Amino acid sequence: MKVRKAIIPAAGFGTRFLPATKSQPKEMLSVVDKPLILYTVEEAVQSGIEHIAIITSRGKSSMEDFFDQSPELEQFLEEKGKLDLLEEMKRISKLAEFCYIRQKQALGLGHAVLMGEEFIGQEPFAVLLPDDIYDCPTPCTRQLIDVSEEKGASVIVLGETDEEGTRMYGIVKPKKISERVFQIEDLVEKPGPEKAFSNLASLGRYVFTPEIFEGIKKTKPDHRGEMQLPDGVKFLIGKQPVYGVIYEGIRYDCGNKMGFLEATVSLAIERPEFSHRLKDFLKSLEL
Ligand code: UTP
Numbered sequence: 439m440k441v442r443k444a445i446i447p448a449a450g451f452g453t454r455f456l457p458a459t460k461s462q463p464k465e466m467l468s469v470v471d472k473p474l475i476l477y478t479v480e481e482a483v484q485s486g487i488e489h490i491a492i493i494t495s496r497g498k499s500s501m502e503d504f505f506d507q508s509p510e511l512e513q514f515l516e517e518k519g520k521l522d523l524l525e526e527m528k529r530i531s532k533l534a535e536f537c538y539i540r541q542k543q544a545l546g547l548g549h550a551v552l553m554g555e556e557f558i559g560q561e562p563f564a565v566l567l568p569d570d571i572y573d574c575p576t577p578c579t580r581q582l583i584d585v586s587e588e589k590g591a592s593v594i595v596l597g598e599t600d601e602e603g604t605r606m607y608g609i610v611k612p613k614k615i616s617e618r619v620f621q622i623e624d625l626v627e628k629p630g631p632e633k634a635f636s637n638l639a640s641l642g643r644y645v646f647t648p649e650i651f652e653g654i655k656k657t658k659p660d661h662r663g664e665m666q667l668p669d670g671v672k673f674l675i676g677k678q679p680v681y682g683v684i685y686e687g688i689r690y691d692c693g694n695k696m697g698f699l700e701a702t703v704s705l706a707i708e709r710p711e712f713s714h715r716l717k718d719f720l721k722s723l724e725l
Contacts, residue, residue, distance in 0.1 A: 439590070441487070441561075441564055441583045441587065441645055442563075443490070443558055444490050444491070444564040444565065444566055445491050445550075445564070445565050445566075446475070446479070446482070446490060446491070447493045447565070447567065448463065448568055449494055449495035449540075449541040449550050450495075451544055452465075454694050461497065462497075463475075463500060463501060464569075465568045466500050466501060467692075467698070469571065469701045469705055470702060470706050470709065470712075473504065474571065475492070476504070476530065477571045478571075479505070479533055481577045482534070483533050483534050485577045485579035487564060487579070488534060488535060489537075490536050490537070491537045491538070491554045492538050493551075493553050494540055494541070495544065502536075502538055504530070505530065505531060505533065505536050506531060507531045508531070511527060537557060539553045539554060539557065545659070545664055546659070546662075546664030546665040546667075547664075547665075547667045548664075548666050549654070549665040552651060552665070560648050561648065562586060562645060562646065562648070563646060564644065564645050565644040565645075565646065566642070567642035567643070567693075569692055569693030570641060570643070570692065570693070572643070572689050573687055573689075573704075573705070574686060574687025574688070575686065578595060578687060579643055579645070581685055581686065582594070582644070582645045582683055583645055586645040591679050591680060592674055592681070593680070593682065594610075594643070594645075594681075594682050594683075595640070595643035595682070595683060595684075595685050596620065596638045596682040596683060598684070599637055599638070599639040601631045603639050604629055604631050604634040604639070605630050605631075607628065608625050608627045608640040608671075609626055609628075609634045609636060609637075609638065609639055609640075610622050610624065610635065610636060610638050611625070611635035612635075615681070619681060619683055620638070620681065620684075621680070621682075622675055622681065622682045625671050625672055625675065627666055627668040638684070640668065640682070643685075644667075644671075646674070647678065649674060650670050650674055651670075653669070653674050653677075654667070654669075654670035690704070690705075703720075
């Protein structure tokens, strides 16, 4: 079945980015000149997604304005003859069909995904976390959808990680199917290096069959009172095959300040208008 819908959870507090996120959503922080959420939505659309539910919370309405039309701004740009910018504003407001679902309390990523159950209905769907920018020749979510549509199954993105990563991410027990594709036999959230099954981590992109919702509902809140997504994935693994794909491309973890800085420098260097001057500037710092 074709994957047409996506959920983008964006209702968290973004505490790692305080004070920047005290009065603006983390998802609206800009890398170069685009907010994180725009990178995510563009990846979804380039992967074939047509309908997107963004999970939001209080203080996050700037995301809704961002993907809406802005007649006054558009008229202003037209009058000033800034036609390239005008086209770009129009493009953004036409990217996809959006709906916004409120998560009243930040009860965890699993709970945020569960908010989208009615929107999804009975079809496979993608989940994209806006923390991660994937810069890939084939959009990361598309890499997952290709395997999901072939196998008719849930697929999560995998990436190699180090010791530190085993304390930050869900780590999988993989059974190799082909060069980049694995069947997932188990998944443990933040096991640490001693208990990690492998060096393959689950990194913020998923395609799920709708049975995931049953799994999330069966999930008990963790010690912080949050319903986590990996518990739902574990339930799914017990019911049907779940696959993992090692992504091809580059991933920037923009959920923390260092990753955000790395993304800003790397993606600015990729842009012709900044490339030379930024490289010269970095050299001038004589690090
Ligand atoms: P994070 O684990 O990064 O949490 O969530 P956070 O609140 O955004 O940031 P920190 O850790 O406090 O700095 C990953 C994604 O899941 C969403 C977040 O908005 C983020 O996009 N999320 C998390 C929700 O939508 N609801 C939640 O209850 C928790």
